[in-house]
Amino acid sequence: MTIISGDINKAVDILNDEDIIAIPTETVYGLAGNIYSEKAIRRIFEVKERPLYNPLIVHLHSIIQLDGIVSEIPPAAQLLADAFWPGSLTLILKKKSVIPDIITAGKDTVGVRIPNHPVALSLLRQLEFPLAAPSANPFNRISPTKSSHVENYFKDSIKMVLEGGECKNGLESTIIGFDDEEPVLLRLGSISIEEIESIVGKIKINNKAETAPDAPGMLAKHYSPQTKMYLVDDVAQVLDEHKNKKIGLLTFTDTEVDYTIAHIEVLSESGDLKEAASKLYNTLHKLDAIDLDVIIAQRLPDIGLGKSINDRLERAAK
Ligand code: AMP
Ligand code: MG
DSSP states (O other), rough: EEEEEHHHHHHHHHHTTTEEEEEOOOOEEEEETTTOOHHHHHHHHHHHOOTSSOOOEEOOGGGGGGGHHHOOOOOOHHHHHEEEHHSEEEEEEOOOSOHHHHHHOOOOOEEEOOOHHHHHHHHHHHHOOOOEOOOOSSSOOEEEEEEEHHHHGGGGGGGEOOOSSSOOSSOOOOOEEEEEEEEEEOOOOOHHHHHHHHHSSSEEEEOBBBBSSSSSBBBBSSSOSSSSEESSHHHHHHHHTTTSSSSSEEESSSOOOGGGGEEEEEETTTOOOOHHHHHHHHHHHHHHTTOSEEEEEEEOOSSSSHHHHHHHHHHHHH
């Protein structure tokens, strides 16, 4: 039986025992283990059915820990860390040899971040080691933003989900790598490009889908519901094409379409992109659970977090 509980001491015991648990963060729930325990890390890959070429993000509680694990901090990385940590920003930095190869998939860089969630921070402070914590979903499936999502996925294969409520941001971290000290955006996420550029100026963007990508969160198909899904600009036309099917419709704000033919989920009545981001995965989980023939999602405005949401919807619809 998986325990769902806010008992941090219990979480500490399980992690000290080289086992893994799910933890809350402000982005999504993570499947966490001691970065220095090969046993725990192998278990993360096994439970997630994650390919070993897909590196894990290392979670710290304090920037003071950074020096121990990375060998270089480009000036732009320092500016971004100062601006956004604790928060939903992952920096890809040159690693020191203490970081095991299995964490980084053999790369000479490591992804690091300080999560902005009181339960995660309090847990990390009580441990002698950082936590690797990829999203707590089976490979390619919708990320979890509630403890119940994790429980549904993993049932008895993990001992504990550390309860931390619903994830506030609800989208994975934004990932920034460095090319000769110049920041490069590798994955869109909870922090918009505009926010990043307000700190370091215009940045290069390299988040296109590949089969063996630099940031495997960028695989073409990812974050997917099991129901067939389409991402469209013109909902009315597509609804017409699927007339005789059981349709789930996912829209950004309220819509004028004929309510009788679709189960409708609205991400933000008031058109707030932050609210839409925070609800996205929970809404996909809901739609996926109601036995529809097809989910039709409407593309969001291509600005700010709208870009990150569209990125996830595109991969979900592959
Ligand atoms: P998840 O925690 O499931 O959102 O996945 C973590 C993502 O971080 C992976 O999909 C990678 O794209 C990215 N990542 C972690 N470490 C590195 C690294 N050293 N280089 C590039 N990307 C990384
Ligand atoms: Mg993931």
